[in-house]
Amino acid sequence: MEDHYTISDTINSIIKREANFFNYTSIAISLLIATFACGANGHSEGFYADNKLIFWIASYLFFFIGVFVPLNKAKFLPYGKRFFWGGFGVLGLALLFLVVAIWQSAIPQGGASKMNSEAIDLLGYTSAGALVILGWFVQHQLTRQHNKTNHSLNVLLQMRVSEEFQEQTRLANRYYPSRSHTTISKEDVETYHSSNTVLSNTDLTDTQKKIQSISAHSYLLNYYEFLAYGIKSGVLDEELLFQTIGAVVIGHYQRAEQIVSYARNKSKKTFSNLVELEERWKERRDFDCLQLDKKQKNKRG
Template sequence: MNIDDILILRTTFLLAPYIIISYVFYKFIRDDFFMKPRTNVQLNYSMCCLVISFIWIVLWNISLHKFSFLGFTINHGQSSAGQTILILLGILGAVYGWLFTTKSQYINSRKNHSIQTLMSSRLSTSYVEKFDLLNEILLEQKHVPLSYETFENLSPEQKMAVMYALNYYEYVAVGIRFGDLDEHLIKNTLLSNILGTYTFLENVINYKSQNAPTCLEHLKALRVRWKGDKKFKIFNF
């Protein structure tokens, strides 16, 4: 085996853990439901790569210091391996702590925003009036899904209440898909409301979507995701 082959093998061995962790995140944690990468998942990926880097540096310093990687070598000089490891551990702890704090702040901020969104809607007079009208329609129909013909025969106030409810849940779905609202908090709070409303108004939603495919597209995606619990990913980093 010549020197070039040894360098290639050594570099492959060095990069293998990063490739594996990238594959795991891409294959099992990445979620196409979300419209942009989730910040907490990106921070988790960074922390995993940081831990791998620390482990490699420790092994390099203890057992592999005679070898060079990517053109870099370790020169111990007067410093001992133990002192070098302590310095690296301190750097790792500082960076890891900063990432963990950033992640915690992001999660708390998202949850607070989700709670404020739920509370503000409950305190809204317009919200209460529109959903009271929707409940009246639901009782009149005896929980039978509303047909589009029946929807057309509703009063203007009742039609406005129906569209208000759909637009509100579409807003919630957009917030979840873009990472602005906490999915688990919203799911545990509004699951039955959103799925029940969608089932009752499914004919209206389908009719509206015929001429405008993007109409209520986020609500439809959320309904598909939540209706099949087996498809609902429980990764909550």
């Protein structure tokens, strides 16, 4: 029940976060496009001309509220360095525009005012173009992240409802239970590969139960290799899978490491993605545990 709660809590948090991203960015980009269209038409009269400064300030305000506030609140940045530096670039344009706008408002009407007005329009159009491009990039990344999350949720769901997967998990824990931290020995793996016995589920000897369990472990390792490849190719969400089944994958790998070693002695490509994933997740898990210990010591201190 505890594992189920952890998975549900993580999934609900991600769904809520992505819904906020889509809502805020859609509103912000729509307002920016409308403002850009009004400015591009060159209106010298009317509501836009009378409230030009308000239009641009509101556009920038909504954009940064719609993009940066949800990112900061979620403490989640899946967009990489391009988005990070792109955001600061747009922020620089916005500040430059506001400085020029304030400067123009302090100058009396005349030729200089007209020139400054043209400068404001140019800065406004340039900033709007940059914002639209950045907005498109954000939407593209959101769509990609949304697809990765959906694929990952489907994988987690299939692990829950698949009778074959559940049966293989049961057989794997039958002789090498996870709670006992029993590991598969090199001799057991060699016995498994040298055996040609067809096993049933009834009246098994101790050796046959061991062979059946190792076979189930091989099945699960191949499944986790499939997940590792999906993560490496960008199809699956590594963060979601780490938070939900990371401990399970690490624990299973450590119990069945001799199976991996035996297979990789014949070909280094075998389980290569899983090996990389386990090393990365184990390092992160150890780091998280260390940070948690520090926090607990600080609270007690």
